[in-house]
Amino acid sequence: MIDLDDDTTQELMKLYNVKTKAAAVRRAMEETVKLHRRMAFMDAIDSGAIDLSYDARTATSQDAA
Numbered sequence: 001m002i003d004l005d006d007d008t009t010q011e012l013m014k015l016y017n018v019k020t021k022a023a024a025v026r027r028a029m030e031e032t033v034k035l036h037r038r039m040a041f042m043d044a045i046d047s048g049a050i051d052l053s054y055d056a057r058t059a060t061s062q063d064a065a
Contacts, residue, residue: 004021012024044050 009021012028016024016027018024
C-alpha cells in the first residue's frame with residue numbers, strides 16, 4: 001500500500017479515462033517506461049549505435065563482409 005496524492009490521482013484517472021486509482025497508476029507507470037524506452041532508442045540513433053540507413057532488402061553479400 002502506498003500513499004498517493006488524491007488530486008494527482010484524480011487527474012490521472014481523467015487523463016487515462018479509467019475508473020480506479022490502481023488502473024491510473026498502472027497506466028502512468030506503463031507510459032513512463034514506454035517514454036524512457038523511446039528516449040533510449042532515440043539516443044542510440046543519435047549516437048550512431050543504431051543505423052537507420054541500412055536496408056537489408058537492398059544489401060548485397062559484399063555489404064555483410
